[in-house]
Amino acid sequence: MGVSAAVADPITLDDFVDADPAQARIGQLLFYDKILSGNRNISCGTCHHHDHAGGDGLSLGIGEGGIGLGPDRQIGDIRKRVPRNAPALWNLGHISVDVMFHDGRLEVSDQFGNGFDSPAEEWLPEGLDNIVAAQALFPLTAQFEMAGNPGENDIAGATHDRIDAAWPILAARVRANETYANMFVEAFENVDEPLEISIVEIGNALGAFITTEWQSYDSPYDAWLTGTPLPDDAERGRALFFGEARCASCHSGPLFTDQDFHALGLPAFGPGRTRTFDKMPRDVGRMGETDLLSDAYRFRTPSLRNVALTAPYGHNGAYPTLRHMIRHHSDPVTARAAWTPELAALPHAPRFGGVDFAIQQDRFEMARQSAVLDINPVMLTEAEITDIEAFLHALTGATAHTRPMGRPDAVPSGLPVD
Known part of the structure; x- marks a missing residue:
């Protein structure tokens, strides 16, 4: 290969998975809503914040129990640091992405009959739209990220029984909120009443937001x-x-x-x-x-x-x-x-x-x-x-700091937004 060769074709919108805007709007709110954490004190956005380009600026994250945001976040009463660096979210919705996490513990696969090889194995529910939707579910079950410690809340306790046991509890939290319930019924064709809202719809909403919000392909390159x-x-x-x-x-x-x-x-x-x-x-x-x-x-x-x-x-x-x-x-x-x-x-x-x-x-x-x-x-x-x-x-997008939806000022749960 010559030194002048480029190994990448231009990226276009067609290279990304489809996402419904109404579902992405729900995902934006859930992404910053601490309702999805065991102790209701941390959100996805805490460690993947718009102010920090979808990360947290730390070598090792400070998850559940921490205080503050970004490089200024303090340990509070956490039991240990998150063991790995918070990965960036840019272009996760690109159709070429078929493996996630630093160790690749989530992959597109038919091994368990649900579309993915994941830590949940056969217990990962069917119906998730793509690997980004599947990925969004796992920080919710991680003790030091969002679930909390055993004995502190029902999410942490359920997760320690089996990895999928907490997801129905989280879904019940979300559908009990009238604002969320109405939004899901409006945005999802398969949801006719709040009781039909499951962790699958929650994951798909989060996936719709992440795949659309963090697209970037307008760099000098x-x-x-x-x-x-x-x-x-x-x-x-x-x-x-x-x-x-x-x-x-x-x-x-x-x-x-x-x-x-x-x-x-x-x-x-x-x-x-x-x-x-x-x-x-x-x-x-x-x-x-x-x-x-x-x-x-x-x-x-x-x-x-x-x-x-x-x-x-x-x-x-x-x-x-x-x-x-x-x-x-x-x-x-x-x-x-x-x-x-x-x-x-x-x-x-x-x-x-x-x-x-x-x-x-x-x-x-x-x-x-x-x-x-x-x-x-x-x-x-x-x-x-x-x-x-x-x-x-030169790989930095011209609009990298101007995201389509951004961080919401408030979320339906009424919990504070980081």
């Missing part, structure tokens, strides 16, 4: 695809990206992701994504889903659309800037050795001091992680890093 030149530094960066720097070997296609899983050798920290039989504060990535040793420490390639707006970077938000992340790709061994905890955006939490960086004291685990690396380093000069960074900024 998109203009370049149709003949408008890039600035000189971004053009040099583009040539490097698709050429000698080999960035496009993984960040390919219209969304700049191969939707595959790779080990980048990022610095390890945080509570880890522990499992019933593995309580170590580590994150084994894709292996946590497949149980295949060959998938250990590999994570899904993120899309780079609007990447300049979605710091910090990596599955655990290890790096605060694009420049840091490009340097890591150029020389991961040196970058990992030079990494310091100060680079992580972790709001102060003295009681987590013994957990946040504990895994780095385990020399055997550090050796295991260091031994797995899928990057073929390409040594870059500082000038070349600057040019690649300029190209990544």
Whole structure:
């Protein structure tokens, strides 16, 4: 492939799944309504906020029980940090997207007869419109994200019985609200009365909002695809990206992701994504889903659309800037050795001091992680890093900060909107 080659065709509206505007309006309200959380104190929008380009600006999220918003959010009375960085929402409704979450634990699949291979397996209900609608249901069942802790509320208790047990309770909450009930009856052809509102309609409404609200394909790069030149530094960066720097070997296609899983050798920290039989504060990535040793420490390639707006970077938000992340790709061994905890955006939490960086004291685990690396380093000069960074900024949509619907001022539950 020549250095001038582009690997992506232009994106158009036809490349996205269909969504009903009335359903998207319900989804917008539910997205910011804390009625969907166990303790009614956090919404989807808390960690995927419009003010932060669909993220939260933290390395590791502060979920249920936290106080505040974005990089200023404080730990409150949370029991632990969310173990991974809040992923961006841009272009999730693109028809090419068939796998989600950092470890790919949600995929389009016929394995369980409901259209998806998911943590809910055969208990995921049928009728979800697309993978985005399915994805929207899982933060609602996550203890440290939105469900809360056992003993605190009926959602948390039900979730610990079985992953799908809380969804009917949440649906009952929503349909008990007259405003929501009327909106669902009006927007969904299969809903004739409030009692027919289920978690499926709630997921489809959230999916309709996410798939329409976070579309973005009007960047300088998109203009370049149709003949408008890039600035000189971004053009040099583009040539490097698709050429000698080999960035496009993984960040390919219209969304700049191969939707595959790779080990980048990022610095390890945080509570880890522990499992019933593995309580170590580590994150084994894709292996946590497949149980295949060959998938250990590999994570899904993120899309780079609007990447300049979605710091910090990596599955655990290890790096605060694009420049840091490009340097890591150029020389991961040196970058990992030079990494310091100060680079992580972790709001102060003295009681987590013994957990946040504990895994780095385990020399055997550090050796295991260091031994797995899928990057073929390409040594870059500082000038070349600057040019690649300029190209990544050229992936920012002209209207990225102007979303069609935005954040609502109020929601039907009457709960405060973050």
